[in-house]
Amino acid sequence: MTSKNILIVDDPKGQNQPCYKELENEGFSISIINSVEEALNSEEKPQLIILDSKLNGECSESSIEKLKTKNVPIILCSEWGKDKLSFSIWASEVNVVKSGDYRDLKLSIKEILS
Secondary structure, three states: OOOOEEEEEOOOOOOOHHHHHHHHHOOOEEEEEOOHHHHHHOOOOOOEEEEEOOHHHOOHHHHHHHHHHHOOOEEEEEOOOHHHOOHHHHHOOEEEEOOOOOHHHHHHHHHHHO
16 A cells, blocks of 8 residues: 655644654654645645644645645644634634644544555
8 A cells, every 4th residue: 555645734843743743653754844835835745734833834725725736635733622613623624732742633544444
């Protein structure tokens, strides 16, 4: 089975590196890009995009709208629960709350890519 390509759009601080390593251990091919513009200009053909909701101060709603033009499912990762996000939840396929427990994220990824 070929690994599924996931494009992660996140800030370069590296706070989520354990999460990305865990996804690689699950057999996913991970590419990390640090801005929505970089993702839009990327030649990569991912099966899924994971977007940080507070990426370098970019508004998540506009980021999602731009990324949707790539016709790839989007998971929005947020530090807040669903009640704190408005339009963002409806624009992305899934909203996952950031935490040290990656089970929800991995489950969402597997559901979308299956």
